[in-house]
Amino acid sequence: MDLQQLRYVVAVADALNFTRAAERCQVVQSALSHRIAALERELGVRLFARSSRRVELTGAGAAFLVGARECLAAADRAVADAAAATGVVRGRLAVGVIVTTAAVDVPELLQRYRARHPDVQVVLRSGRSDELAAAIRAGELDIAFLGLPEGERPAGLETVVLDHDRHVLVVPAGHRLAGAARVTLDRIAGETFVDFVTGTPARAQSDQAFAAAGLARDVAYEAGVVELITRLIARGLGVALLPSAYIRPLAAEDPRLALVPVVDGPRRLEYLAWSRFNPSPATRAMLDVLGVRTPESPKGTARAPHG
Known part of the structure; x- marks a missing residue:
């Protein structure tokens, strides 16, 4: 088993189509199918139920997919951490934002971040504050801008009031x-x-x-x-x-x-929120751009977020 096989499994699981998965992975379909079949033989289980018209995860495939995603995320994090040790920030940064964010000019912030860290792939997702907070806890987002009624605070997250x-x-x-x-x-x-x-x-x-x-x-x-x-x-x-x-x-x-x-x-209070558990180098770089001190520094302080 290798990481490339895991990437192929995740791609097929996301697309539920071998042809589209192969296009996403930039390989020919026969090569992708061969590697997944070899992995199934190694594991002794079928990961996908296939027909001429449909592709579905089997029960074993659904169970395997959870660990496969975790392994790939860990591998990506290892690469990002190694790069950060040399002073280069790489990897992926997933940002969440409510549509009524006013404390920060998000497009301007992302422009500044890209100028400082061009090797980071930034993705942006808008949504409700509760959904975005849950996505951080689930590891789907790295950082988010939230708005909550006075007296409420995002549970289980590091936060700064903006x-x-x-x-x-x-x-x-x-x-x-x-x-x-x-x-x-x-x-x-x-x-x-x-x-x-x-x-x-x-x-x-x-x-x-x-x-x-x-x-x-x-x-x-x-x-x-x-x-x-x-x-x-x-x-x-x-x-x-x-x-x-x-x-x-x-x-x-x-x-x-x-x-x-x-x-x-x-x-309303506007919050910046991120995971308490080992923020990635890309996340720490965003906190630095915002002027927010990381957990290693005195917490709860931030300079004006407009930069």
């Missing part, structure tokens, strides 16, 4: 509250709301604030992205509570929207 933010009320420009100096949750509870999808951390920020105030509200429109939320508001279909640091630049360019401070509204 920003504290208050939500503002976003209303259509012609709304009766558009010119108000400030409002309270009690004053706006009767409005029709646009918000994020139920069960997401972004939605929980507003839900928890209304629940703490003993108030109920009507969320008529749920959306997964801010762009749809603001378009619904601009059409006069509802109002929303959104993080001020994120929405202010957008509202400044859209005359259809007006922002109103909320005295007792939701508060």
Whole structure:
């Protein structure tokens, strides 16, 4: 058994197609099939059930795949660690980000990181804060930018607070509250709301604030992205509570929207999170670019993340 055979198994498992797997591995299909067949003979089990039209993992194949991925990840880490010992950062960095990140200009950050560490393959994934935190714990992401309600903290991860933010009320420009100096949750509870999808951390920020105030509200429109939320508001279909640091630049360019401070509204913390267990050289390099001290240094400090 060798690493190349493991790579072939993973490729076929991901594609469930020998032809596409061979293309991904840049080998001819016959060579890939031969190496996997040889591995199956060595193991004494079939890893894949094959027919002329379908390829599926067997039970033994599914069990083998877990260890195969771990072995390949360990091999990649060994290469990265060896390179880091010579002062060169290599490997792969998987970054997660929520769509409403405001504490850091992520594209600018990735540009700076690539300029310093061109040998690192960077991949970016957007999603919900809870999903991204779970992906770090599962080893699928190295580092992520999260947003959570005040008082919540990503469990089991190293974190640094990047920003504290208050939500503002976003209303259509012609709304009766558009010119108000400030409002309270009690004053706006009767409005029709646009918000994020139920069960997401972004939605929980507003839900928890209304629940703490003993108030109920009507969320008529749920959306997964801010762009749809603001378009619904601009059409006069509802109002929303959104993080001020994120929405202010957008509202400044859209005359259809007006922002109103909320005295007792939701508060959000933006976090930088990464794994507590032996961060990779590529992850440590990103922390360095951000000015965040690594576990070997005094923890919990960071300079301004905008660089």
